[in-house]
Amino acid sequence: MKRFFILLISICFLNCSGQQSKINGVSFVASPKEINETNIDPVVKVNANWAAVMPFGFVKNLKEPSVVFNTERQWWGERADGAERTIExxxxxxxxxxxxPQIWVWRGEFTGNISMDSEEDWKTLESSYEGFIMLYAKLAQKLNVPILCIGTELHTFVQKRPEYWKQLIQKVRSVYEGKLTYAENWDQFANAPFWNQLDYIGVDAYFPVSESKTPSVEEMREGWQMHKNEIIALQKTIEKPVLFTEFGYRSIHYTGKEPWASNRIKGNVDLKAQNNALTALYEEFWKEHWFAGGFLWKWYHDHDKVGGEDNNRFTIQNKPSEKLIQTLYKDD
Known part of the structure; x- marks a missing residue:
């Protein structure tokens, strides 16, 4: 009887915590200058219970083997001291x-295409990247950060150098006791060779779900089905929860066609399309037991000065979608 009672409590705890522990996150953009608690209040108001903090390392081009990071020339929030204070x-x-921690390639070239032409350059890149990640692994341990993401959209690097990544994960585990994930792009997430070593399958979820100008929620939910089945297939194989390390849509016409597009075109503002897209994604995933939650792309520290109803970028700040997310995150 006692054993049954303990089992019942355990089942109840797992079910309840599964519902309560969804990650309702925002991707908190690094600030150029030091921030204070007033910059965090809007995050609280939108009912986010998690935030991704993103210090940066930089490379000059796709063939450059050295990562430059934690220098005085970087923005405050891109360095270790800024990341530490932001976390606090x-x-x-x-x-x-x-x-x-993320890599930025000069001129915004896609990090997934970083690739070296010689073994010597690969070794240099591996050593440099290890220094970058280990700095933040130690910071994560110091501050008891619950999740560390060891890389973002680096599929060529990951697929060409799998043994390096497996050893890097072991080194990170030697200094950091929290949970690990990696953020892979929507079209490459099934190809990462080390999911079994991590705690979450991390996906940057910019899947194409509609080619309509202002797609309905129903249309985009239908557009999700093929992609969702691919996610489920991997999840069943790996048996780890899925985390959307990034998700989001621009407030622009055709937002579901190429959700990854970040070009700086003006106009074509479509607040309804952004609302519908976020609603569809939430309705498809947030109640799935294997889904851990996600981090909305993206959230700026200077809330009153960003976004707005004439803005066609990703942020939901000062748009109808901010109230939508506030409601969805509260209801979870």
Whole structure:
């Protein structure tokens, strides 16, 4: 009887915590200058319970083997000291953090195409990248950060050098006791060779779901089905929860056609399309038991000065979608 009672409590705890522990996150953009607690209040107001903090390393081009990071020339929020203070401010407001150090290639070239032409350059890149990640792994351990993301959209690097990544994960585990993930692009997530070593299958979820100008929620939910089945197939094989390390849509016409597109065209603002797209994604995934939650792309520290109803970018700030997310995150 006692054993049955303990089992019942365990089942109840798992079910309840599964519902309560969804990651309702935002991707908190690094600030050029130091911030304070007032910059965190809008995150609390939107009912986010997690935030991704994203310090950056830089490479000059897709063939450059050296990662430049944690220098005085970088923005405050892109460095270790800025990341540390940002994490502290978020934690003080009850918001948990995924630390997500990222690489930026000059001129915005796609990180997935980083590839070296010689073994010597590969070794240099591996050593440099290890220094970058280990710096933030130690910071994550120091601050008891619950999740560390070890890379973002680096599929060529990952697929060409799998043994390096497996060893890197072991080195990270030697200094960091929290959960690990990796953020792979929507079209390459099934090809990462090390999901079994991590705690979450991380997906940057910019899947194409509609070719309509202002697609309905129903149309986009239908557009999700093929992709969702691919995610489920991998999840069943790996048996790890799926985390949308990034998700989001621009407030622009055809937002579901190429959701990854970040070109700086003006006009074509479509607030309804953004609302519908976010609603469809939430309705498709948030109630799935194997789905851990996700981090909305993206959230700026200077809330009152960004976004707005004439803005066609990703942020939901000062748009109808901000109230939508506030409601969805509260209802979870």
């Amino acid at each position: 401010l978020l934690n003080q407001k009850g918001i948990k953090v995924m630390l997500k």
